[in-house]
Amino acid sequence: xxxxxxxxxxxxxxxxxxxIRKTFNExxxxxxxxxxxxxxxxxxxxxxxxxxxxxxxxxxxGFERPDSGLVHLRGVDVTNRPPYARDVNTVFQDYALFxxxxxxxxxxxxxxxxxxARKERSERAASALDMVRLPGYGKRKPSQLSGGQxxxxxxxxxxxNRPEVLLLDEPLGAxxxxxxxEMQVELKRIQQEVGITFVYVTHDQEEALTMSDxxxxxxxxxxxxxxxPAEVYERPATAFVAGFVGVSNLxxxxxxxxxxxxxxxxxxxxxxxxxxGAHVESGHxxxxxxxxxxxxxxxxxxxxxxxxxxxxNLEATSAEAFRDK
Ligand code: ADP
Ligand code: MG
Numbered sequence: 407x408x409x410x411x412x413x414x415x416x417x418x419x420x421x422x423x424x425x426i427r428k429t430f431n432e433x434x435x436x437x438x439x440x441x442x443x444x445x446x447x448x449x450x451x452x453x454x455x456x457x458x459x460x461x462x463x464x465x466x467x468g469f470e471r472p473d474s475g476l477v478h479l480r481g482v483d484v485t486n487r488p489p490y491a492r493d494v495n496t497v498f499q500d501y502a503l504f505x506x507x508x509x510x511x512x513x514x515x516x517x518x519x520x521x522x523a524r525k526e527r528s529e530r531a532a533s534a535l536d537m538v539r540l541p542g543y544g545k546r547k548p549s550q551l552s553g554g555q556x557x558x559x560x561x562x563x564x565x566x567n568r569p570e571v572l573l574l575d576e577p578l579g580a581x582x583x584x585x586x587x588e589m590q591v592e593l594k595r596i597q598q599e600v601g602i603t604f605v606y607v608t609h610d611q612e613e614a615l616t617m618s619d620x621x622x623x624x625x626x627x628x629x630x631x632x633x634x635p636a637e638v639y640e641r642p643a644t645a646f647v648a649g650f651v652g653v654s655n656l657x658x659x660x661x662x663x664x665x666x667x668x669x670x671x672x673x674x675x676x677x678x679x680x681x682x683g684a685h686v687e688s689g690h691x692x693x694x695x696x697x698x699x700x701x702x703x704x705x706x707x708x709x710x711x712x713x714x715x716x717x718x719n720l721e722a723t724s725a726e727a728f729r730d731k
Pocket of ligand 2: 459460
């Protein structure tokens with residue numbers, strides 16, 4: 407029976423978690439997790455280190471058995487099935503390739519274990535290597551590849567099995583920033599091309615906002631919000647989400663607490679130039695931090711509290727930007 411919403415008419419959710427709890431001795435790693443991930447979704451588990459993301463991924467994969475709760479894949483209860491009997495593949499951060507095998511042999515490995523015939527194996531491996539933009543690399547050894555290329559081989563090794571669901575645990579964590587940003591775009595393209603459901607673990611909020619259709623924000627083993635990137639950013643459900651996803655200013659006025667994003671605040675020299683309807687307060691710029699594309703201002707408010715304000719650097723330098731304050 408389908409419990410999907412009106413806008414998702416295609417059968418049961420790809421992944422459905424119900425009341426998942428997992429402890430390690432006295433440590434509660436994951437608690438009270440209910441989650442539905444739809445077919446073909448790029449879904450991220452976002453949260454700080456130690457918040458339970460990896461544990462939940464391992465519960466989905468079957469490497470961990472939950473203390474309580476159920477795991478459904480495409481409507482089938484797989485809670486008591488071992489990893490190999492679930493139609494999922496996992497890509498870890500330390501994507502250990504077999505060093506003595508060629509790239510092609512690494513990619514084919516899962517197919518060989520499952521007894522797929524040689525011809526089909528090499529065709530599928532070649533097309534998986536095409537997919538990750540490494541055509542013709544099949545004869546190389548992993549040691550002859552860069553870090554980013556090795557990570558793409560790890561990805562090819564997983565998608566060649568055509569799993570229903572691909573689980574990725576901080577797969578770009580070991581790469582430097584520039585390469586990571588390139589790979590984010592690549593991963594998203596691959597996911598859209600193959601149409602596999604991705605469940606993607608990251609502690610990097612920008613990565614989650616960039617790549618996901620929807621995300622779940624974790625805090626201490628619990629999910630605080632599940633929504634689209636724009637929804638999570640513009641309407642954070644809790645103070646934790648507001649603080650973890652992007653910078654936010656927490657203010658208290660008239661006994662009410664609220665958050666304001668730095669880029670939504672304008673600095674004016676003159677109160678009278680404010681847009682009508684804007685809430686205006688007086689304050690003093692305490693610090694100016696030039697960061698290339700933007701300049702960040704720390705402003706102390708006369709009514710109490712402190713704001714981080716971000717302005718795009720339309721002006722040439724921070725010195726000039728500061729001068730007209
Ligand atoms: P994340 O992936 O979000 O960083 P984890 O799921 O790895 O978080 O860990 C969640 C919590 O569970 C942490 O407190 C961690 O120390 C604990 N934990 C995870 N795996 C084990 C384990 N095998 N044994 C004991 N504690 C564990
Ligand atoms: Mg982890």
